[in-house]
Amino acid sequence: MKKKRSIAGCIKEFWPATILTPVFVIGEVVFDVLIPTMTGKLLDEGVEAGSMHHIALYGLTVVAMALVALLLGALSGRFTAKASTGLSRNLRREMYANVQKFSFSNIDKYSTGGIITRLTTDVTNVQMAFMMIIRIAVRCPIMLICAWVMTFTINPQLALVFLVVIPVLALGLLFIMTRAHPIFERVFKKYDWMNNVVQENLLGIRVVKSFVREEHEKEKFGKVSKEIYLDFSKAEKILAFNSPLMQLCVAACILTVSWLGAHLIVDGSMTTGQLTSMFSYIMMILMNLMMLSMVVVMIVIARASAERITELLNEESDLQNGPNPIEKVKDGSVVFENVSFSYAKDPSKECLKDVNLTIKSGETVGILGGTGTSKTTLVQLIPRLYDATEGRVLVGGVDVRDYDMEALREQVAMVLQKNVLFSGTIKDNLRWGNKEATDEEMVRVCRLAQADPFIQEFPDKYDTYIEQGGSNVSGGQKQRLCIARALLKKPKILILDDSTSAVDTKTDALIRKAFREEIPETTKFIIAQRISSIEDADKILVMDGGRIAAMGTHAELLQTCDIYREIYESQTKGGSDDE
Known part of the structure; x- marks a missing residue:
C-alpha cells in the first residue's frame, strides 16, 4: 500500500531552517524575559538607591540583552521566511507533479478551478499558518510560562490572577475553532466554483460577447461572490469574538494587579521596581496570549486548506503500470x-x-x-x-x-476534438511532438498537414508567436498545426478526432493523400x-x-x-x- 503523503513531508530540504527557527526563538524569549527583571533591579538598586554604579551596570546589561534578543529575533525571522516559502514551493510542486499523473477520470473528479485554488489560496493559507506555528506558536507558550514563573518569583499571590484568565480564553478559542472550521471548509469549495466561473467566462469571452450575455455572466459571478461574502462574514463574526474576549481579559488582569499591587506597596511587601517588573510581565503574558489566539485563528483557516491540499497530494491515478x-x-x-x-x-x-x-x-x-x-x-x-x-x-x-x-x-498520437496550442512559437508547439526535431523535420510534417503554406505567409514564419490558446490563428490553421505536431512523433497509430472539420474539402483531401503516400505503415x-x-x-x-x-x-x-x-x-x- 502506498504511503500517504503529508504536508510535513513537503518540508524536505528546509528541515534545518524549520528546526533553527524555534531554537533562535527560544533564545530570544530567554533574553526578553530577563530584561524586565534587570529593569526592576535598575530601578530598585540603581535609581531608588542613588547608585550610579548599579545604574550603569544594569543599564548596560539591559541594552546588551536587548541587542542579543534583536539579533536572535532577526535570525528567527530569516529562517522562518526560508522554511515557510520553501514549504509552499514544495507543496505547489508536489501537487502539480501529482496532477500530471492523473488519468482523465481523476481530472474529471476535480474541477480546474478547484485545482487552481489549492495551488494558490490554500497553499498561501498553509504557508502563513506554518510560519506562525514555527515562530509565534513556539515563542508564545514559552514566553507565557517563563513570564508567569517570573511573576511567581516577584509575588505568588498576584501570579495566581492569570489562573482565572487562562480557562476563560481556552473556552473562547475552543468555541471559535469548532464553529468557524466548517464554514471555511464550505467557503473554499465555493472559491473553486468562483474560479470555474471566471475561467469559463474568459475562455468563452467571444461567445459571451457574440450572444450579448455579459449581464448574465455578471449575475452568475455576483451570485457565487455573494455566497462567499455571506459565508466569510459569518466566519469573521465568529473570529471577531476573539478580540473583545482578549481585551476583557487584559483589562481585568491590569486592573486587578494594579489594585492589589498598590495595596502591597503601601503595606511595604512590594517595591516600586517589582511592581514595574510585574506590569512588564503582565503585558508579556497578555500580548502573547493575544498572539497565540491569532495563531489559533490562522490554524482554523489553514486547517480546511491543509485538508484540501492533502486530498490532492494523495489522489492516485486509477491508471497504473503493471508490475513488469x-x-x-x-x-x-x-x-x-x-x-x-x-x-x-x-x-x-x-x-x-x-x-x-x-x-x-x-x-x-x-x-x-x-x-x-x-x-x-x-x-x-x-x-x-x-x-x-x-x-x-x-x-x-x-x-x-x-x-x-x-x-x-x-x-499513439492523438489529435483531439478541442485543439490546444500553447503560448510560444510555432516551433515550440511543434516540438511537443518531438523535442529533438530539426527544422527540416518540422517543415516536412507541416507540408504533410498542409500547414506550411500559411506558415510561410507569416512575417516570422516558424518563429511566429502563438498567443495563449492559439487565439491569433484560425480554427483550420490550429487543426493543421495540431496534426503536424502529432505526425512529428512518428507514431505507429494516429488518431484524428474530427480534426479536419475546420478545413475545406480540398485541404482535407490533400491531408489524406499525404497520409496514404507518406505514412503508409501508420494505422490511422x-x-x-x-x-x-x-x-x-x-x-x-x-x-x-x-x-x-x-x-x-x-x-x-x-x-x-x-x-x-x-x-x-x-x-x-x-x-x-x-x-
Whole structure:
C-alpha cells in the first residue's frame, strides 16, 4: 500500500531552517524575559538607591540583552521566511507533479478551478499558518510560562490572577475553532466554483460577447461572490469574538494587579521596581496570549486548506503500470475484444457496449456516427486514457494494460476534438511532438498537414508567436498545426478526432493523400462528420448507441447500411429530394 503523503513531508530540504527557527526563538524569549527583571533591579538598586554604579551596570546589561534578543529575533525571522516559502514551493510542486499523473477520470473528479485554488489560496493559507506555528506558536507558550514563573518569583499571590484568565480564553478559542472550521471548509469549495466561473467566462469571452450575455455572466459571478461574502462574514463574526474576549481579559488582569499591587506597596511587601517588573510581565503574558489566539485563528483557516491540499497530494491515478510493463510497441495493429465501457464504472450506464473490432497495422479506419454515439470514447481506449470496464483492448498484440503507459502513448498520437496550442512559437508547439526535431523535420510534417503554406505567409514564419490558446490563428490553421505536431512523433497509430472539420474539402483531401503516400505503415483512425473525409478508408465503422452498427468499405456500406446511405445522400444531395 502506498504511503500517504503529508504536508510535513513537503518540508524536505528546509528541515534545518524549520528546526533553527524555534531554537533562535527560544533564545530570544530567554533574553526578553530577563530584561524586565534587570529593569526592576535598575530601578530598585540603581535609581531608588542613588547608585550610579548599579545604574550603569544594569543599564548596560539591559541594552546588551536587548541587542542579543534583536539579533536572535532577526535570525528567527530569516529562517522562518526560508522554511515557510520553501514549504509552499514544495507543496505547489508536489501537487502539480501529482496532477500530471492523473488519468482523465481523476481530472474529471476535480474541477480546474478547484485545482487552481489549492495551488494558490490554500497553499498561501498553509504557508502563513506554518510560519506562525514555527515562530509565534513556539515563542508564545514559552514566553507565557517563563513570564508567569517570573511573576511567581516577584509575588505568588498576584501570579495566581492569570489562573482565572487562562480557562476563560481556552473556552473562547475552543468555541471559535469548532464553529468557524466548517464554514471555511464550505467557503473554499465555493472559491473553486468562483474560479470555474471566471475561467469559463474568459475562455468563452467571444461567445459571451457574440450572444450579448455579459449581464448574465455578471449575475452568475455576483451570485457565487455573494455566497462567499455571506459565508466569510459569518466566519469573521465568529473570529471577531476573539478580540473583545482578549481585551476583557487584559483589562481585568491590569486592573486587578494594579489594585492589589498598590495595596502591597503601601503595606511595604512590594517595591516600586517589582511592581514595574510585574506590569512588564503582565503585558508579556497578555500580548502573547493575544498572539497565540491569532495563531489559533490562522490554524482554523489553514486547517480546511491543509485538508484540501492533502486530498490532492494523495489522489492516485486509477491508471497504473503493471508490475513488469512492456516498453516496446510491436506494431500499430488494434483489437477490441468484447469491450464495454462506462464513465461511472456502472454496467447499467455503459456508453460502449460489446465492441469487437480487428484492425491490421497500417490500415486506415474511418469512424462515423451521430452526436453521443461514443466515437471519441472508442478511440480514447487505445492510448489508455481510460480503461475498458469489460473486455480488453490490444495494441501490437498486447493488452494496453500491460504496457508502460508512457511507452504506449509515445506510439499513439492523438489529435483531439478541442485543439490546444500553447503560448510560444510555432516551433515550440511543434516540438511537443518531438523535442529533438530539426527544422527540416518540422517543415516536412507541416507540408504533410498542409500547414506550411500559411506558415510561410507569416512575417516570422516558424518563429511566429502563438498567443495563449492559439487565439491569433484560425480554427483550420490550429487543426493543421495540431496534426503536424502529432505526425512529428512518428507514431505507429494516429488518431484524428474530427480534426479536419475546420478545413475545406480540398485541404482535407490533400491531408489524406499525404497520409496514404507518406505514412503508409501508420494505422490511422479518422473520426469525421463528412463522408468525403473517410470514403477511401480501408474500413469504415458506423457507430450507433455505443455499438458498431455496421462496418465495411464505402461501397459496401452504401449497399448494406441504411444509416450510412442516408448520411451520404443528405451530404451529397443536401436532402432536397427527400424534402
